[in-house]
Amino acid sequence: MTKHFASTIAAMISQVFILSSQGDHLIYKDFRGEAGSDVVGVFYEKVTALTGDQPPVVMNHGDLHFVHVRQGGLYWVATTTADSSPFTLIEFLNRLAALVKDYCGSLCEKSVQMNFALIYELLDEVVDYGYIQTTSSDVLKNFIQTEAVCSKPFSLFDLSNVGLFGAETQQSKVAPSSAATRPVQSSREQGGKSEIFVDVIERMSVVIGSNGVVMKADVEGEIRVKCFMPSCSEMRIGLNEEFSIGKSQIRGYGAAVRVDECSFHQAVRLDEFSSSRILRLCPSPGEQTVMQYQLSDELPSAPPFRLYPTIERDSGGRLLMYLKLRCDLLPRSAAINVCVTIPVPRGSVSVSQELSSPDQSAELKLQSRAIEWRIPRFPGGTQLSALFKLEAPALGPAPLMEVGPVVLAFELPHLTVTGLQIRFLRLSPVQPGPSQRWIRYVTHSDSYVIRV
């Protein structure tokens, strides 16, 4: 008989398993012999039976607690019988997924299936008897023997997978997003071709009140390094010299870049940070978030979009919505993939529209009760307008209250709203052979809301 002691150790993992979205067992590893493998099925039943409003994060089955995350379309699950820390388990599962991605090149059912031996080997080093040991790819590379099996040979010129950064590949010298999708280990046999990607990614949340006042404007950003170097060398990332942290800093003239809070990867050495804003680190192979930062309320520039709506009911009982949308970016920048979602009153059946240019489109989604207005490219300093006539035979008594808030989703390539820039990226000692360094910027909308 196995004994169970109710433990309050924060990081004790009983089992780890990876399931496909159909519930196929891809990986199953039991660390403590406390529960049978039948719980895998139990988990799948539970997770697929969840309704939208139930928090899926922590579930229990008797004394066994499941914590899971979804990455790459797969379920990554850890179980525990103790009062473990869900933070630890979630962070762990995310790291595990990142490790698997680093080692197998991509994260999907196929790559996990093909590399199961490698993943078991990783798991053995990463967790022992439920205690997490390390998730640093730098440390792990000393132990891992199995070579990754790659589903598709990597090619820089394969542009089929254009995503986050690939929007304007043709016009600018930007590496396609698929460039960073390959296993770290394969660099060993790729003849030492060394590449490093530094991405600055910002997500912005804005709430603009119905009177046009900016009620909330937050930015969350991170600097991500993805490293394919045959040998690890020191890297120095120089940020804007005027970069400052904290609210109390007095700002002078000029383009100071300020954030409220900043946290760094533990491998980052900050001895040159306070004097000259340089991050020093020896990047581990694979992907890592080097720095995370936030800024609340005081954006250095105006929010990128403003909306001027006019809504009225006409004599025929229709609802007329005349929307003017202005993009306040600098003229040389542009927003892409802009999607404006306008909630409409209950009882709306159809919409007719007049849009200011042919590349835009709009449709009424009855299921989500909203009009979706799509603008593929929206240059800075311009203004677009749209007129929607909403057919709604059975309008409630206060239909105008049911309109809004308008939500915008977009991407701003080559741009950071905080103004954070990377001054330089230096590797020392200088890498032998050709090495490529890529720096990419992008800002996404996280939650951009304009109330009407």
Place this chain on the structure above:
Amino acid sequence: MTDSKYFTTTKKGEIFELKAELNSDKKEKKKEAVKKVIASMTVGKDVSALFPDVVNCMQTDNLELKKLVYLYLMNYAKSQPDMAIMAVNTFVKDCEDPNPLIRALAVRTMGCIRVDKITEYLCEPLRKCLKDEDPYVRKTAAVCVAKLHDINAQLVEDQGFLDTLKDLISDSNPMVVANAVAALSEIAESHPNSNLLDLNPQTINKLLTALNECTEWGQIFILDCLANYTPRDDRESQSICERVTPRLSHANSAVVLSAVKVLMKFMEMLPKDLDYYGTLLKKLAPPLVTLLSAEPELQYVALRNINLIVQRRPEILKHEMKVFFVKYNDPIYVKLEKLDIMIRLASQANIAQVLAELKEYATEVDVDFVRKAVRAIGRCAIKVEQSAERCVSTLLDLIQTKVNYVVQEAIVVIKDIFRKYPNKYESVIATLCENLDSLDEPEARAAMIWIVGEYAERIDNADELLESFLEGFHDESTQVQLQLLTAIVKLFLKKPTETQELVQQVLSLATQDSDNPDLRDRGYIYWRLLSTDPVAAKEVVLAEKPLISEETDLIEPTLLEELICHIGTLASVYHKPPSAFVEGSRGVQHKRLPGSAGSGESVESPDPGAAATETPPAVIPSQGDLLGDLLNLDLTPTTTTGPPPPTTSGMQMGAMDLLSGGLDSLLGGDIGGNPAMGAAFGAAPATMPASFNAPGSGGLDDLFDLGGGVGMPMGALNPPKAVWLPAMKAKGLEISGVFVRRAGVIQMEMTLTNKAMSVMTDFAIQFNRNSFGLAPAGPLQILTPLSPNQSIEPLNNLQVAVKNNIDVFYFSCQYPISMLFVEDGKMERQVFLATWKDIPNDNESQFQIKDCHLNSDAASNKLQSSNIFTIAKRTVEGQDMLYQSMKLTNGIWVLAELRVQAGNPNYTVSSVALAIGPIINQNGFENGFTNQAL
């Protein structure tokens, strides 16, 4: 037939093929074969038949192949223990391998093979590996000790591995330290009383040093270990806090939360006027805010924790309201948690902002979220009085939308607002009545009916409205039926002339045509009241209702305290103590915050925060419950302790309750340490009021240390008072008190302290029904108004509801059962003998009183002063047997036998009683001793 044959041969064929491949000479082929075997294993196929062939591949210098074989071994060794022995030699050999990777691999795998026979062979290699020169091997060996301990604890102790493990805490490699700490923490949990993880300032210092150097995961182990330490004084507390604070900016949220846990706990020990205390408070906010920018899973877990932190220390996040505003793309479960925290942080300063947000949320698409938002507006109105008017007008706007569920939620909360601010917003009733037809949910219908009944005199057509509901009486839910019954009776009492027929009708529907006992009973009560004494009926039915509390859904303070000690763990997500969901709560300590661990010292503490941790305030039932029981305003507290609830069936139940109460008071601080106790408390051990410590704390220990207490006349000393109702819970009125028995009278002494800014007057007291029928002998005599910060000490008896000009407050407190032993409890010898024999054995119970260093005579004296009388004494084989009797105020006799062995500090008590004796008795004994000590 042929088909199935074919099927089995294929299966066999597959295994056969693999077998051949496994025995191939080519390494690559072997490796591929083992991989195939493991692939089959993963999808759940049984490949145990290949065990010998796979084990044959073990002896290889190819590390990759070896790892694969070991993977297989771990999975199947248990089902094939005899075969597993075959692998032992290779393991032992591998433990000597020059390559540290192989040594570590061998020791790691051996520990995972849970076969007893193998563990014997494991000891020697493990001993070597624990002292290995390579830290990678040592850290693996440290974990292996924990594995071995789980299989065979005795072996680990005998082999002295625990000492080696302790030495590893001082290892030079932080990874080894972290694993040793983790292993020791786990082993220590299964030996609750051992001193395995001996935390003293020196080891703490070592841990703090290792903290800076080890991996993020190691930091978590170390921080969690630190959280179990109780610093000696505030200075040590501060220095640990200072060294832990840098972890708050770690990128790993688990490290951050473990650090928050340590800081929240140690903060309790810091004096609040200390500069550092304020600094620390400021430092806690940013990391918590940062967590909210993580992915939704982490956000949700973080919000559940923040919810706890906000309840304990609202000051940390009071300026951060904005970060809790929901984003349109948050998942619904994140939105709901954020909403809850927004309400908790709402105050006069930010209410305008909050209300503007809530109004926006109420027009969103998601129904659940909209409902909760509407409800939140109502909660704002109740919490922040200044905002009530704005909230009501916002709700009215929302009702105008005529969106069905919005209207219904709005009506439910408006009912609560009426309860909180009577006679203020009745002008809106007309608007509400317009929406009567659209209400289809029971809760909304019940709320509307309540409003109509309550304000019947102002609604001209109240009778018509109620009559319209009455038509479908039988189809309504019970909630609505009860409400309708009450509302019509109210209407009748207010407008008797026009509504006689209506009330007749509802009474007959409720009493004759319904099979619901609640409804019937309530119907009969009204009927009789109305027919016998209409004046009394008016007094009862139209009585002034107690105000509803400001905060709902508050976590009970002792539970909150325990949960704060478990920040960052599953307990903090479930909001339940670990004992409620972790199997075999054995060894789980009920953790408590250090500041409140002491006994009654801080009873007079002027700080309401500190007082709150000491007290067992009955959480005021939420409005819903109160409303349901409008007329049945029994003040049943929701705490699980205190006087037995009146609803319990039969005496036995009541006695059980007394037992648990008594045990608590006896055991004082170390309640959680006793596994049996944990079980006895059942589902809600954490709701035990902390004040049990106060009257009982130090109980027996104190008593018997104080040798001089023997023979001291009773009542010479006053036991200390415990805080029963903290000022925080009662709008500034703090009540502390104690029970004593003086000259045959049970007395409840209370100190009432006014900690509010304004004068308090009009005091009154009322007790809930209780097992022994205790009731106040006279009204609460407080002649002079109580001005701020003044306290008075009236002499009075017993407990539960205290009223003043501001509000009615409920609390429960516990009286020692020995209070109830009357002075004429000495039984005649003959009667005693006869009775002792007559009582069936079932009524007997036995227990031990530990660590009593008194001889039988002294004990007898002592007990006598608590009205426990010794009838006879007998000495058998060096044991003194005392036969004793006591009588309770309600006339029940309890008989006991007390066995005292010279030199043995443990007494054995067997007790019998007429009816409820066996259980009462233990409690009484303890209190008898305790009382005397005080």
